[in-house]
Amino acid sequence: MLTPELKILIYRTMYQVQQWEKKLLQFLDDGLVSGFYHAGRGHEALEVASMLALRQDDYLLYDHRGCGHMIAKGMDMVSLYGDFLANDKGSTKGLGAGIVHIADPDRGVLGQSGTLGGGHVLAAGAGLSIKLRGTDQVVVNFFGDGAANRGTFHEGANAAGAWKLPVIYIVQNNGWAISTPVDKVTAVKSFAERAAGYGMRGVSIDGMDPFAVYEATVSAVEQARRGGGPTLIEGKVVRFRGHFEGDPGTYRPEEELAQGKAQDPVITTRARLIAEKTADEQQLTALEEEVNAEVDAAAAEALTGTMPGRERLAEGAYA
Amino acid sequence: MLTPELKILIYRTMYQVQQWEKKLLQFLDDGLVSGFYHAGRGHEALEVASMLALRQDDYLLYDHRGCGHMIAKGMDMVSLYGDFLANDKGSTKGLGAGIVHIADPDRGVLGQSGTLGGGHVLAAGAGLSIKLRGTDQVVVNFFGDGAANRGTFHEGANAAGAWKLPVIYIVQNNGWAISTPVDKVTAVKSFAERAAGYGMRGVSIDGMDPFAVYEATVSAVEQARRGGGPTLIEGKVVRFRGHFEGDPGTYRPEEELAQGKAQDPVITTRARLIAEKTADEQQLTALEEEVNAEVDAAAAEALTGTMPGRERLAEGAYA
Amino acid sequence: MSAKRVISYSQAINEAMAEEMTRDERVFLMGQDVGAFGGVFGVTAGLHDKFGPERVIDTPISEMFLVGGGVGAAITGMRPIVELQFADFIWNAGDEIIGKMSKWRYMHGGLFDVPMVLRLPEGAVGGAGPEHSTCPEAALLSATGTYIVVPSTPYDAKGLLKSAIRDDNPVAFFEHKGLYTTKGEVPEEEYTIPLGQADIKRVGSDVTIIAWGRLVHHALAAAELAARDGIDVEVLDPRGLRPLDVDAIVTTVEKTGRVIISHEAGQTGGASAEVAAIIAENCITSLEAPIRRVCGVDTPVPQSVHLEQFLIPTAEELHVAIKEIAAY
């Protein structure tokens, strides 16, 4: 249920995610982080509110876009920074940097397939595992409108649908795959229309509205936990920045971008909490200061990490 | 238009296909053909009538099940037998035998992907080629209910739908993939329901009724030729025999099989022609005798072929 | 090895699965027609009856799901055995094998194990054609992260498969379709064979043949032919390619100084090249003759059984090579 406390937690986490990323971009600017980063700015509502509908033992497979889901799933901000800084504070102890393969088994964060859409089939397999082990966990698989067109989706969704596996597919439809607009390469207006073909429930929601996201996820989770099978949630979102940091994004019509940015989920949610009287300005400002301090502390601690030596290269390939 | 002549031609070709296969099974029994054969018995209406809605320059990609489509597409029966006999009368000049990769560029027979569902993406590529070359050809891709669950379908169908390519996907839904019933591994009742997810028209028809098949194909072809994009046709058919010759098929409920066989498309179509007064008994018997003679002659000629020598092994890998 | 019990290669594999599924309830099997049908080659017969449809699962024709789903299950507490109906289908799940199964552990900092076995029936038998007949071990060898096992006898198949299932790393287990009916001694008692240990299938002193899978048997037959010429051939079966028993290879080369490497896969880019390179790096000075590869012809496998037979190195071809190299 969307209690006032939960609404505030959702806002707090979205704000945290945004601040966390802001600091990361500064690390990038400062040359402390190499490689590629695909900012999640604009996707906060979808990545955060969906995760807050899960339990700690539920699973998450994510893609390259942003880190909101991992933070909302409870991962330590220090370990996330550490992964980007490629030092031993990171979840993978210095292996990461750039599009990192962050993971946290204790919080169900299963990792990332760097080939887009690789998670579609892994998610179905995790769903099968849940069914075989007889728990009531669920698995959430995040991906973009671009990755939705990989054949792995067909195979994962079909298995999940046929066997009623507890899988929730969340497509972050931001309308772009790098420079390619969704309608140029996709035969369908809404990805939710594809769900029926897999005996799946499909819903298309405003991914900029965290409360709608939360409700949609809760309903998908409930269905999955009671053996009702998978759900496909399409969240329409806006990618505020370039595909990756460094992409000037010149291919995007300025107007479209401006319209998108006007819906900033962090700003609109804040305003809504105040308008609805769920919180007041002062309370939110205090909360934001708290978050800022946490983010600063996490960043500072992450910077104390040590880069691994050459020997790290050969570690971990085999059990 | 389904003129009386065309109806008779459809029947004639179905009968021809059945007789052709009967002889082939005899070759198998006689040990003249090695390898695997997946009989098309029961699928004749779908394989034949759809092809008779095409032009010679239209393309066909087929799968392992039967040879009705190739015969209806105008391929020489001698060359088909030659491929199974693996001698120089075959379309591939002795390379074949078993699940053969029969081909005939002049009749648009593009060949077979032995990995099921490989044709899904090739068909979309052939469709793209047609569009780029600016002709009004179409391409038909045959596959089974099993192969429908390969990820290649998603990728091919999406491209075909997004770009309105002249592709016709024909799924021969016989309810079984080897020993696996469709409902155990597929999330949807009719594959036609998947079409919408690719902006495609989807129709489900009785694949045992050749006239329904013909009409459905004509309408798909018309749409494709005028740039209206792809169609998915699901034909419900019955696999009369084992998955391949040698499979006792013990996993199939006898009743189901008996019910299926009662709908024998060759027999029912014959009866229908007579009932509708499109042809009379005598006429059909004459036609059948003609076909029998043609089949016998083709078989006899194919048997005069020569097996290639060892040097054939290394021929044709490179242009 | 007390009881002299003789069973087939296929039955040995079946027993290994049954025993490990009994021992560890996290082990399950999935693949096309592996259930009540017992698998298209009959290898999984009886397992469905014994363990039920939850642990012996008939799947859709979705190789990416088969492997990728296996990975998803493996990193969440299960130990899947995944059967691809033909080894060639590794290409239909290439990224799931190379990018996911083989790398998930490393790329996530060692936080997950991926304990799964991919069973891969390989080889040219009976005219199954270009896409159902290859021995694609070398493709997996070129990317790290997955062990590669290739048993040549029922004894090896059982002992190695049990180890593979117990191993916490992903294992590609290549079963030669042409060996399924091959019989051999397999004890009643439980045993395992460590991965990465070569086996000398025949002791000899003049020439070594390093061969695996079905070609071990051709090598043994060739060795008998050569024995009549007075040439004493050693046959070394690495029983797998990763981990590779480099010591055993070096030892036999140092002993005989003459080596033939033989596999069914096409010669160019085949795994025999890796063995040759290892010899050329580690014990070249022990060689008294050039290294010789006797491998499959570099062409797709034709559908015709008549032509297919010409592709695979025969005992006679190996015999000729033995004589040439012995006389060098």
Next chain:
Amino acid sequence: MSAKRVISYSQAINEAMAEEMTRDERVFLMGQDVGAFGGVFGVTAGLHDKFGPERVIDTPISEMFLVGGGVGAAITGMRPIVELQFADFIWNAGDEIIGKMSKWRYMHGGLFDVPMVLRLPEGAVGGAGPEHSTCPEAALLSATGTYIVVPSTPYDAKGLLKSAIRDDNPVAFFEHKGLYTTKGEVPEEEYTIPLGQADIKRVGSDVTIIAWGRLVHHALAAAELAARDGIDVEVLDPRGLRPLDVDAIVTTVEKTGRVIISHEAGQTGGASAEVAAIIAENCITSLEAPIRRVCGVDTPVPQSVHLEQFLIPTAEELHVAIKEIAAY
């Protein structure tokens, strides 16, 4: 080669495509973001403007369609150039490459040609991680039917790509991402380079390094270091693996008697093994030292740029190997 014009590797590739698309209207290009965006590495810049969206096509993220669709187009009269955004993605279209593109001709009795080029940006650069950084040539070498080209200079890249586009066989064209900005002389006038001809990038008499792709440059740098020690190094660049210029390999080994093979891909199962095997079979008696491989570390490519650098053989490492082998 009259005019001394210097352009980048990336521009050379771009020019080859533009020239061939002008020459032959059946040639078209498809891939992710190859259109107005000009490709994620900028290699296709300007082509969309020049040839329009029908001939320079932005595709969905559907690698199986990219390759399989290319095959469908190629067997029906077109000559596609397909760009996979990263060479690693060959695994996402494994069966389309190995089972369809490489075998369609043979398995259909030679009735079709499959004239297509797969452009494959490879190599570890800038922390793109385990699934965006490999040099997976060996996987393709292990299956027959597709030519493999790996240019190391702008001149080679242009001339070889033009030949690849004109060839009636499928060609896998590996472009090293780390070379895109490398400059070199490329004449204004049209030229082509035949596929399968090695090039001696540096003439020497003491030690041969056989290297390709980016490693040619490390080999050349190592040769300069060795020259100071008085060791004269020959650098042979096969410029591709199929067809492979075996004669050139044998000739240089017979000349120097000492050989190092070097590539960026992990050593085990890499294509250096095939080169080593060929030497061990064909000219082992010319060797005065063991064959030496200096190749990538056998591990997935880590995401961290800091660790990534340790993976790739450096000129210094090659220099050490040269000294050791020269002193053998």
